[in-house]
Amino acid sequence: MNCSECHREIDERSNFCSYCGVRLRPMFSHRRLMRSATDSKIAGVCGGLAEYLGVDSTIVRLFWAILAVVPGGIVGGIVAYLVAWVIVPKAPLPVPAAIQAKPTPAG
Numbered sequence: 001m002n003c004s005e006c007h008r009e010i011d012e013r014s015n016f017c018s019y020c021g022v023r024l025r026p027m028f029s030h031r032r033l034m035r036s037a038t039d040s041k042i043a044g045v046c047g048g049l050a051e052y053l054g055v056d057s058t059i060v061r062l063f064w065a066i067l068a069v070v071p072g073g074i075v076g077g078i079v080a081y082l083v084a085w086v087i088v089p090k091a092p093l094p095v096p097a098a099i100q101a102k103p104t105p106a107g
């Protein structure tokens with residue numbers, strides 16, 4: 001891979017050019033780990049995690065459920081869920097077009 005600024009050969013996996021320091025990749029992808037506002041059973045943790053990982057939310061829930069069944073995992077699974085609930089921000093609800101249009105006050 002060549003640097004776009006100084007055109008020197010740099011490591012394929014590096015995020016910055018080691019010669020001129022220019023950023024070679026976007027800092028983060030557009031994806032952010034958030035609790036899903038639309039795909040949620042309890043707090044949207046599994047739905048958000050599924051969106052982030054790009055997998056079906058059912059698979060994440062199933063995995064979480066299996067994790068909770070493992071001896072000693074029940075507490076761990078619940079604690080992990082509660083921790084994720086607190087830490088992971090809630091994604092904003094998609095606002096339907098009908099609510100965005102403000103109704104004119106009658107009378």
Ligand SMILES: [Zn+2]
Nearest residue numbers: 003006017020
């Ligand atoms: Zn460079």
